[in-house]
Amino acid sequence: MDDFSPSDLKAILHSKRANLFYLEYCRVMQKDGRVLYLTDAEKENLYYNIPIANTTVLLLGNGTSITQAAIRMLAQAGVLVGFCGGGGTPLYMGSEVEWLTPQGEYRPTEYLQGWLSFWFDDSQRLKAAQQFQQARIDFLRQVWQKDRDLKVEGFDFNDSQIQKALDTFYTRTAAATKSADLLLTEAQLTKTLYKYAAQTTGQSGFTRQHQSVDKANDFLNHGNYLAYGLAACCLWVLGIPHGFAVMHGKTRRGALVFDVADLIKDALVLPWAFVCAKENATEQEFRQQVLQAFTDHKALDFMFDTVKAIALQGKATEETEEQAL
Missing domain, CATH: 3.100.10.20 (CRISPR-associated endonuclease Cas1, N-terminal domain)
Incomplete structure (x- = not known):
């Protein structure tokens, strides 16, 4: 050929x-x-x-x-x-x-350079992690307030249980002094979202188990890996290696993939895993539903926009300072 x-x-x-x-x-x-x-x-x-x-x-x-x-x-x-x-x-x-990952193409350099401009500074890396967390909640609000199908299933962003959990989340995220604090806060919020989703879909007694024991856990695992695929694609296109995480640890393989995937998991994967489990959907039906949700809410666009904005914010600050001089 x-x-x-x-x-x-x-x-x-x-x-x-x-x-x-x-x-x-x-x-x-x-x-x-x-x-x-x-x-x-x-x-x-x-x-x-x-x-x-x-x-x-x-x-x-x-x-x-x-x-x-x-x-x-x-x-x-x-x-x-x-x-x-x-x-x-x-x-x-x-x-x-x-x-x-394809090796034959040139990829942009400005995003990696922008990322590294803050990554080695602990305080700046923590700030970026906090921005990730804020973006995650903004996307959750956007999706749950807009998606008619989720509203029909009973998912309401303004529910008092969700708002109370978010108040705690915002307070602890702002007060965090290290990434471990953010991970703990994130885990507490996600636990509340699991509980809310289980109650909303009538699945009492749900416990998150990564070694799947029921359909909801199966679908959560499956949907998360689809989100990881989008995140890996986003980072590859922007030329940012997976090792430069801001949340999941400096030595964990693929950690930045997990950071980026977390931007959309709570908003899209979590509710549809419970809805499809309630409806006893097949694995293929769940996959089609989640992929359609990714498309409808432009999940990959949101990943790109968020990562690019965080990567280039240092450059924007430098340009502003140069203009001031």
Whole structure:
């Protein structure tokens, strides 16, 4: 196959791409200049096209294989590829999704440089973490006040239980002196949101268990990993390595992915996990619902906007000071 440039694909901005694919029991290959996946039917092989120029993430689950030519085309199109277990979750306990990031394209430098301009300063890194937490709640407010389907299910941002928890959250977040304080405050708020969602959907006695014991926990795990895929894509496009976290610790693998994914998890993954569990939805139905919610509320756009704003705020301050001089 002849070489081609990403511009030949009529490239679409990553924040505007529509597709996130999860495939299992198939073979991904390049054929006639396209990336296809092949499934076995009873009497014939069936080929399906993957629109790579409009795809952000390709998750390969159980029973999949991929050719070198297909990986090359995916890399040139800027598609993030991950190998995972069934349903988009890790194959082994304690292991993160192993991401293969395209290496053949140049990425911007200003966001990494802006990020590093504050990251080594403990107080500035804490400030960025507090901004993440504020953005997270702003997105929760925006989604829960706007989404008619969630309102029908009983999710009300102005509920007294939610507002009381947020008052405590704001006070403790502002008073935090280290990231561990923020993580504790975050955990307390999320616990309240779990309790509220369980009560709203009539699922009494819910306990969050990462080793799933029921559908709500299954869906929370599944939805969180979809959010991690979006976060990893956002950081790769902006050229910021996953190790420069502001919340989840300096030595934890992929920690910044968790920070960015947290921006949308409470607003979108959490309520739909409980709603779909109440309706006894299948895993595929839940995945389709969450991905549609990501699209409807422009979750990836919100991630990009938040990370870019935090990365470049130091540069904006420097420019203001230069202008003053």
